[in-house]
Amino acid sequence: MSSDFFIPDPEGTVPSVEGYFGAYGGKFIPEALVAAVDEVAVEYDKAKTDPAFAAELNELMVNYTGRPSSLTEVSRFAGHAGGARIFLKREDLNHTGSHKINNVLGQALLTKRMGKTRVIAETGAGQHGVATATACALFGLECTIYMGEIDTQRQALNVARMRMLGAEVVAVKSGSRTLKDAINEAFRDWVANVDRTHYLFGTVAGPHPFPAMVRDFHRVIGVEARRQILERTGRLPDAAVACVGGGSNAIGLFHAFIPDTDVRLVGCEPAGHGIETGEHAATLSAGEPGILHGSRSYVLQDEEGQITEPYSISAGLDYPGIGPEHAYLKDSGRGEYRAVTDDAAMQALLLLSRTEGIIPAIESAHALAGALELGKELGKDGLILVNLSGRGDKDMDTAARYFGLYDTDAAVEADASAADGAAEIQRDTK
């Protein structure tokens, strides 16, 4: 078992054959894509039970990605969480710096099996784009990444990384110029080039089989973390916490714990400037059932079904949809979803950096902020597992501006209250 890192859901009852998690999921796509999506489903079904596929993926996960990832107890950080113990699952230590590589390697192998030579992908923060460009370099595949124009600006470092790896990066100028529009553009490319192109979808949304397949490639996160925390503490955590944009790192952490009904599964959504301001991307907290990007799930939409523009300081969470399995977990009550504001996430980012020497991605900082809250609720006997889905290098520009860390005008212009908050944490932790 310890050498297996590709661990598809062994006996899951969802999704159904048609790709439904309860009322959510399905396959709402143009006819021109039906053959391609069906081909992915058929090929994945074959690969799932092919020992040669598992062996190749396992070898990559050990020797290329660096699995298993560590489990780190963060006691100085936890000192700010009511005394609960907090452990971080260190997906930030994977090659390329986030959990995204787990899914990308699996789908890249699948691309080769299907005999396709070109890969396209969408990216928000650039973590999935970088991981995809990496796998394409490794396997000699042509690579085009679609990224909203706004995101190419706020994540310029990742754009450079993708280009360094040989990928073409297309800045998408339509719509809100963020992740949702990058996905629209990638679908358009796929329709036109489907013969030789695989759409390496980056999260647990989209048409069946993507939600289930991407989940399977990330299941390793929870399987490892469950084993590791049992070894270290002798018990299961009270809560497993993860940030939720499309939901891939969260489902990866949660899935192995679903049968453990005493373990709360807590997803932290981006509340942006606050749900009441309308400037947020908290799809499960503030959205309602609808259809977006090929499946039925919760979406942010107006009364006539038009998608409303999401907002989050985190480019990776700035999405008006959510994977259908999360919608299913929410409705069934097995999953809990709470909203975390930009400010709370940024304070948690600073706190982890200053107390533990770990700079998290802004995405993951939403989960850390949720853990601080939960810790106070659980008290000193609490045990919390947090998925640290990515590292924060890519976010340094955003964070430096937010906290006023540059020796330039930016520091002067930085939000005074943010700087106050930073000073407070510094005092607090000395």
Place this chain on the structure above:
Amino acid sequence: MSGNIQLLADTLERAKSEDRAALIAYLPAGFPTVDGGIDAVKAVIAGGADVVEIGLPHSDPVLDGPVIQTADGIALRGGVKIADVMRTVRVAHEETGPGPGHDVLEPIDRYGVERFTAELAEAGGAGCILPDLPVQESALWREHAEKHGLATVFVVAPSSKDERLATITAAGSGFVYAASLMGVTGTRESVGAQAQDLVRRTRATTGLPVCVGLGVSNAVQAKEVAVFADGVIVGSAFVQRLLDAPDAAAGLDAVRALAGELAEGVRRDRANN
């Protein structure tokens, strides 16, 4: 058959009896404004369109290219509502025969299938084209569409396998929308042999009329397609004329003229065949 679906069938049949393909024009409702869009519908009908497909603008039109996406964006920023779409359908219906809607399922799903089909039928709509509704997800929609005498027009693509074509055409009504190529909406230099092959394979499974869309922008292409299809669907070329026009009147003249050229094009000139 009952309801407006019969009007659609009659219109396509009439074109056939005149030895020509039907001209189906696509225009998004609310573009450039709601009233301007209604005027454009009247103009293409005056120019010779047999059927007008009214688009329901959406924030995320995945199957549409940049031209229609731009028009949808203008319509949405102008505040177009589903009620305005219905008003546009009503005008199309009163001016000529049928005006089926061309919609993505996303907004309808939120609005409610029951309410949407009832209002569309009441406005005189003949049916719906739902490009992101695959046949296997269509049972609920078809149930309500049938109840209100509306056609459910499915899209078939060059990638559709024969067995799947049979499933799709068995579930569809009104006509079959054959996508001429693998891609999104927009004008193209040429409409390839893929379209003819797809129409041939589609006809092998159904007696429904087969109309071809995607990429047709001028009379020469319309003539090529009319040789093997029952209808020629043109959208982006009309929208482009409206986008390029210096003012509203010039835009209406331009789409009327284009409809006229295309209506000539869809006549089969047997001497040349």
